[in-house]
Amino acid sequence: MSIPTNNNRRANRRRTLHRFPLDGQAVKNLTIAGMTWLKTNKQLVNSLNVFPVPDGDTGTNMVLTMQSAIEEIVDSPERNTGKMLHAVAHGALMGARGNSGVILSQLWRGFARALDGKPALTAPGLAAAFAEARDTAYKGVVRPVEGTILTVAKDIAAATEAALKKTDDPIKILEAAVHAAEVSVEHTPELLPILKEAGVVDSGGKGLFFLLEGMVRWINGEPLDEALVSAQPLSAMDLENTLAAVEEGQDYEIVVDFRPNGPLDLQQYYSALEEMGTSIQVGEGDGMYRMHIHVPTEKRYEPIDFTMTLGTVTNVAIENLMAQMDEIEEQAGGPKLNLMPVEPGQIAVVVVAPGPGIAGVFASLGAAAIVEAGKQ
Amino acid sequence: MKEDQKPKGKINISPGAIATIAYQAAIESYGVVGLASKNLVDGITHLLVKDPTHGIEVKYEDNQIYIDIYIVVEYGTRIKSVATSVANTVRFHVEKSLGLPISEINVHVQGLRISNPD
Secondary structure, three states: OOOHHHHHHHHHHHHHHHHOOEOHHHHHHHHHHHHHHHHHOHHHHHHHOOOOOOOOOHHHHHHHHHHHHHHHHOOOOOOOHHHHHHHHHHHHHHHOOHHHHHHHHHHHHHHHHHOOOOOOEOHHHHHHHHHHHHHHHHHOOOOOOOOOHHHHHHHHHHHHHHHOOOOOOHHHHHHHHHHHHHHHHHHHHHHOHHHHHHOOOOHHHHHHHHHHHHHHHHHOOOOOOOOOOOOEEHHHOOOOHHHHHOOOOOOEEEEEEEEEOOOOOHHHHHHHHHOOOEEEEEEEEOOEEEEEEEEOHHHOOHHHHHHHOOEEEEEEEEEEHHHHHHHHHHHOOOOOOOOOOOOOOOOOOEEEEOOHHHHHHHHHOOOOEEEEOOOO | OEEEEOOOOEEEEOHHHHHHHHHHHHHOOOOEEEEOOOOHHHHHHHHHOOOOOOOEEEEEEOOEEEEEEEEEEEOOOOHHHHHHHHHHHHHHHHHHHHOOOOOEEEEEEEEEEOOOOO
């Protein structure tokens, strides 16, 4: 559903990239595009993080690693692809954060080594680089765990090698890599039971997918600054403060807990919900989903009926927002607190405050949550 | 010896058992290409007997658990990140299985292995 200008830009960039060899500057742009898309989807990657330690920081670590890589190249006028990639690998190494960051830096290291001294990115070069990236990454651990970013790197290498038989266009090879990454990521729960138990795919693998998909999206002239779907862990769902944003046509708040029958296509689910209402949030945890939406009176049963077609609905809550708003306005309980938003993996401050006055002070200092207690 | 007082009887968990859990977690941690001997005597013993806790030392003092991990890291990785990851992974797995907090985890990088010089 792209508008004509997008189509033009898309065609233009593809044509330009085809006319000129993929040199150092093209590689720089691709890397920056990949990083931008990864950053846009950081939250989603964070929310998938259950292995090896469920600390919800995979996306953040991968972004920080890539940021360090980008800093290394952003001002570089280098036209040699090999040299540019060595700079990327060096930056990634220096900034490698966490497990996924270290693996990512190893992937870049192998990738750069395979293209050492190469002036431009060719289809065979790209396939060889993915193979070397895989080999380098696998050497970094005695007992590789499958169903992780390592498996995804392996599947990408295999797919690009196969694609080489059909095309000599490096962009087509990159597209094959993205496709392979997507399929491989979906398959990770089959290889790593802990992912299946938690009802997620591997976070690091998903991060690698976004990195590559960002490159292809840039080539196609697609936007990189807006995530297609946003999911968050249940704990991050902020259902308390959604009331503040109630507008016309948001008469009822519907919250539905459900367990989907099969893998849930979040993107499709979102677009269906957008037809019904606003303030949509979908949270996920242990295979359970919680959907939150504000809908006008006449559509108050639609989201429930729709969700029932997708799986087993375990709990439904309906609240009349208009009536609640009236009540709140009547009470006029002082100014609303502006609390610091919390992202998974971040350290936050929870404050126990005895009254609204001091709570306001703490909120202004950056508290993320306030517990009302402490009164004698 | 780790002791957990219960009304009837008690549970003892030996440092060796804790070390086995730590070893498994450490060996699967990315960037770790091996566990190393702390000293020569340890190294020679390891040549003779393959024990499942090689390179891990668990101490139990005053109700506190201390773990020392001796690792060999892949050359070309960011050593600090690898060491931090190992400590995090080991802490998570041991604390999960044990249900007790670990006071201290020390990671000693005993050497680097070069598989790809560049």
